[in-house]
Amino acid sequence: xxxxxxxxxxxxxxxxxxxxxxxxxxxxxxxxxxxxxxxxxxxxxxxxxxxxxxxxxxxxxxxxxxxxxxxxxxxxxxxxxxxxxxxxxxxxxxxxxxxxxxxxxxxxxxxxxxxxxxxxxxxxxxxxxxxxxxxxxxxxx
Numbered sequence: 001x002x003x004x005x006x007x008x009x010x011x012x013x014x015x016x017x018x019x020x021x022x023x024x025x026x027x028x029x030x031x032x033x034x035x036x037x038x039x040x041x042x043x044x045x046x047x048x049x050x051x052x053x054x055x056x057x058x059x060x061x062x063x064x065x066x067x068x069x070x071x072x073x074x075x076x077x078x079x080x081x082x083x084x085x086x087x088x089x090x091x092x093x094x095x096x097x098x099x100x101x102x103x104x105x106x107x108x109x110x111x112x113x114x115x116x117x118x119x120x121x122x123x124x125x126x127x128x129x130x131x132x133x134x135x136x137x138x139x140x141x
Contacts (some may be wrong), residue, residue: 001058001124006043012119015074015136016131018067021046023120027053044116052105057117060098062126064091064129065140074129076115079108088138089114 002129009022022045027038042053065072073085079102083090086129092103092113103117105111116137129138 003040004006009043009045011119012116012123014115015118016133017131019046023116026098028052042117042120046116049109050106051109051112051116053113054099054103054105056099057092057103057113058121058124058126059086060103061114061117062093062121062140064097065127065138068140071130071137071139074114074118074138076112079104079111083111083112087100087114088118092117 003025006024006026007020009024011020011022013020024043025040026043028041030039040055042055042057044051044053073084073087075084075089077083077089083093089111091097093110095101095103097103102110103113118127118129118136121138122129125141127138127140
């Protein structure tokens with residue numbers, strides 16, 4: 001996987017195309033996760049808001065989608081909001097996923113996994129994503 005830094009981020013749009021944001025890979029102190037030392041994270045910048053996601057989300061989500069074998073609803077939601085079961089968002093915070101919980105690393109801003117990860121994965125050529133006004137889905141390539 002190509003890793004882009006802060007000086008050359010991926011420039012992306014949410015699935016409906018309504019908001020622009022950037023993502024890049026950065027090394028951070030692992031105090032935001034269960035491990036110690038340093039870890040590479042995805043840094044998602046939306047306006048002035050910065051969200052952090054575990055970098056393993058890309059390979060883990062791609063693997064899950066391959067096993068799923070069909071389109072899956074994105075279901076993006078803020079951390080504080082309930083999430084629809086069977087969606088990418090629900091998987092991104094499930095105790096049954098490979099990290100056993102949230103891929104989002106910044107407390108209070110751990111959600112929106114189903115909004116910001118799919119366009120990155122599409123840009124990386126790993127998935128297809130629909131681009132409707134509402135109810136978008138994704139599947140592995």
